[in-house]
Amino acid sequence: MGNKNKTISFRVSQEKFETLREIAEERDLSLSAVFRDYVDLLVAHDGQVEVVPEHEITDSTDTSGTSFPPKVEVPKSFVREHERLELEAEHLREQLEEHKRYVTKLRQELDEHEDGEEVIQLEDLDGDEDEEEDPSYRIGSSFDESL
Numbered sequence: 606m607g608n609k610n611k612t613i614s615f616r617v618s619q620e621k622f623e624t625l626r627e628i629a630e631e632r633d634l635s636l637s638a639v640f641r642d643y644v645d646l647l648v649a650h651d652g653q654v655e656v657v658p659e660h661e662i663t664d665s666t667d668t669s670g671t672s673f674p675p676k677v678e679v680p681k682s683f684v685r686e687h688e689r690l691e692l693e694a695e696h697l698r699e700q701l702e703e704h705k706r707y708v709t710k711l712r713q714e715l716d717e718h719e720d721g722e723e724v725i726q727l728e729d730l731d732g733d734e735d736e737e738e739d740p741s742y743r744i745g746s747s748f749d750e751s752l
Contacts, residue, residue: 613644 617625629636647654 613640 625639626636629639632639634642643654643656
């Protein structure tokens with residue numbers, strides 16, 4: 606059936622519900638958006654998500670001694686290459702849009718010309734008549750009529 610959204614329901618105490626609603630209001634989000642973001646984060650990190658207050662983020666460490674959320678250092682060359690590829694992709698998208706506009710313009714011109722005059726396609730001319738009725742032509746100085 607494809608990609609259908611599923612509903613998850615659970616119960617929380619009134620106090621926790623009010624706290625969650627306050628968090629959502631502070632961030633100008635709906636309560637369901639808060640949960641969707643959390644679930645997306647949980648799925649993206651294969652269940653390795655820890656919810657902590659913002660003031661404790663710098664103090665938080667897991668059992669392996671690394672901080673949460675995990676930090677990865679990326680070489681500048683990778684970042685530059687990524688930015689270059691993003692710019693190239695944007696340029697290609699712009700070229701594609703320009704090409705689509707040009708094709709649309711050509712189709713409109715073709716439609717305008719078709720309205721005013723009859724256009725005969727060469728493919729339509731071929732195959733309508735039998736080959737036996739078509740006279741044969743031979744190019745050259747020696748033409749033998751006995752064939």
